[in-house]
Amino acid sequence: MSLLVVGLSHRSAPVSVLERASLAADTQAKLLQDTLAAEPATEAAVLATCNRIELYADVDKFHAGVAELSTLLAQHSGVGLDELTPYLYVHYEDRAVHHLFSVACGLDSMVVGEGQILGQIKDALARGQELHTAGRLLNDLFQQALRVGKRAHSETGIDRAGQSLVSFGLQQLAAGADPGLWARGKRALVIGAGSMSSLAAATLARTGVAEIVVANRTRSRAERLVEILQQGDDTTVRAHAVEMSAVGDELTRADVVVSCTGSTGLVLTADALADALGVTLDAPAEAPAVTAVPAPADVDQHAAWVENGSAASAPEAPRRVRLPAQSTGTVKLALLDLAMPRDIDGAAHRIDGVRLVDIESLADASADAPMAADVDQVRTIVADEVAAFGAAQRAAHVAPTVVALRTMAADVVAGEIARLDGRLPDLDEKQRAEITQTVRRVVDKLLHAPTVRVKQLASEPGGAGYADALRELFDLDPQTVAAVSRADLNDPNRGRS
Numbered sequence: 001m002s003l004l005v006v007g008l009s010h011r012s013a014p015v016s017v018l019e020r021a022s023l024a025a026d027t028q029a030k031l032l033q034d035t036l037a038a039e040p041a042t043e044a045a046v047l048a049t050c051n052r053i054e055l056y057a058d059v060d061k062f063h064a065g066v067a068e069l070s071t072l073l074a075q076h077s078g079v080g081l082d083e084l085t086p087y088l089y090v091h092y093e094d095r096a097v098h099h100l101f102s103v104a105c106g107l108d109s110m111v112v113g114e115g116q117i118l119g120q121i122k123d124a125l126a127r128g129q130e131l132h133t134a135g136r137l138l139n140d141l142f143q144q145a146l147r148v149g150k151r152a153h154s155e156t157g158i159d160r161a162g163q164s165l166v167s168f169g170l171q172q173l174a175a176g177a178d179p180g181l182w183a184r185g186k187r188a189l190v191i192g193a194g195s196m197s198s199l200a201a202a203t204l205a206r207t208g209v210a211e212i213v214v215a216n217r218t219r220s221r222a223e224r225l226v227e228i229l230q231q232g233d234d235t236t237v238r239a240h241a242v243e244m245s246a247v248g249d250e251l252t253r254a255d256v257v258v259s260c261t262g263s264t265g266l267v268l269t270a271d272a273l274a275d276a277l278g279v280t281l282d283a284p285a286e287a288p289a290v291t292a293v294p295a296p297a298d299v300d301q302h303a304a305w306v307e308n309g310s311a312a313s314a315p316e317a318p319r320r321v322r323l324p325a326q327s328t329g330t331v332k333l334a335l336l337d338l339a340m341p342r343d344i345d346g347a348a349h350r351i352d353g354v355r356l357v358d359i360e361s362l363a364d365a366s367a368d369a370p371m372a373a374d375v376d377q378v379r380t381i382v383a384d385e386v387a388a389f390g391a392a393q394r395a396a397h398v399a400p401t402v403v404a405l406r407t408m409a410a411d412v413v414a415g416e417i418a419r420l421d422g423r424l425p426d427l428d429e430k431q432r433a434e435i436t437q438t439v440r441r442v443v444d445k446l447l448h449a450p451t452v453r454v455k456q457l458a459s460e461p462g463g464a465g466y467a468d469a470l471r472e473l474f475d476l477d478p479q480t481v482a483a484v485s486r487a488d489l490n491d492p493n494r495g496r497s
Contacts, residue, residue: 007054
């Protein structure tokens with residue numbers, strides 16, 4: 001196993017960099033295809049969310065893999081490699097497995113314990129399967145990550161450590177008040193009809209808003225979301241869909257706006273929001289000093305950090321620049337921007353009567369959130385599952401060699417029986433069958449102990465060499481072993497969850 005992940009997230013990079021590095025769906029597909037075309041990689045998958053971009057690959061060379069994956073991320077994100085490199089993190093083999101399992105459990109989320117990441121991991125796997133870039137290793141890895149995440153949520157109280165990003169955002173909008181009491185009777189505008197917007201609409205409906213208006217570029221998707229909202233048994237919310245062109249008018253009637261689209265530009269400008277409220281946009285305050293951006297690190301330095309087992313020498317991301325405090329007066333319009341890159345102009349905080357919560361402010365707010373006691377239990381689950389996954393992968397590595405050995409033994413038996421037929425042509429069918437069965441039993445008994453033992457040994461750390469020893473001792477044809485591996489990889493039942 002030579003699993004490598006190169007990525008950046010809210011933990012390693014400022015929101016301004018994450019915004020620029022975000023990948024559209026078609027860009028993700030091109031990134032996967034180009035990664036597979038690169039020499040060091042044989043499999044690839046990309047996990048792209050609003051606060052992380054990670055490229056997973058099965059590589060045959062570590063240093064070359066780090067350099068190639070970093071370059072590809074820079075090329076497809078549009079952020080220069082020199083600028084992107086200081087914010088990248090690298091995990092290899094067991095550490096890469098540990099990282100993804102931690103992500104799946106919500107331990108690495110902006111809001112610890114949120115469960116939406118499981119759907120995003122499932123989407124990443126489906127994309128890799130659809131484009132045929134996810135092979136045996138990544139299929140096994142991502143499916144196991146989904147099982148680990150589900151286990152963490154079912155066996156522990158990790159959900160109590162935090163809520164979904166939507167729920168946490170609504171808590172921030174409520175500014176200490178009970179979200180249910182704060183939302184009761186309000187009119188909400190949801191911009192977008194994707195997975196995050198759908199989650200936002202459902203959460204708003206459960207929280208108690210009186211009405212939800214859904215605006216989307218594709219009207220049919222907005223209408224479908226409205227239909228789902230009205231079918232819910234736990235809400236009586238009024239809902240209807242509008243065209244995107246009607247957003248300006250809807251702003252004048254909305255109390256709460258949640259926006260999460262795939263737009264590359266602003267959906268709501270500060271001027272449009274000021275016009276909707278009938279107020280004048282204040283002049284911008286003097287910009288605060290910005291912490292100097294660290295000098296770009298050489299890509300090879302990432303390899304050194306990983307090999308040394310420490311990130312102590314890694315450059316730190318610059319501290320976030322906090323915007324001037326928002327108005328403490330009556331809030332006329334509450335804005336929740338869950339998009340990356342952002343949908344709502346950051347200057348909206350200067351509009352009197354507006355409260356804006358976005359990805360950056362959520363990151364600041366969640367940084368000081370208390371950790372639940374269940375987090376330690378989840379970490380134990382992750383550690384156990386990483387060990388089990390490594391053992392299973394090492395055991396799987398030797399399996400094609402064992403199959404090839406038994407195939408060779410079967411061929412030897414068949415050849416000897418054919419030779420016996422030539423020497424003793426008068427044997428009747430019963431005698432021939434008895435001799436054949438006896439020879440097969442002898443061969444099976446001789447091979448049983450070594451093949452069982454080699455599987456056990458191969459599952460232990462450092463056990464990969466046992467497969468090589470088996471091939472050498474029995475002079476197995478490498479092409480035969482490779483053919484068994486390909487047949488296993490092409491099994492149509494493999495990689496289905």
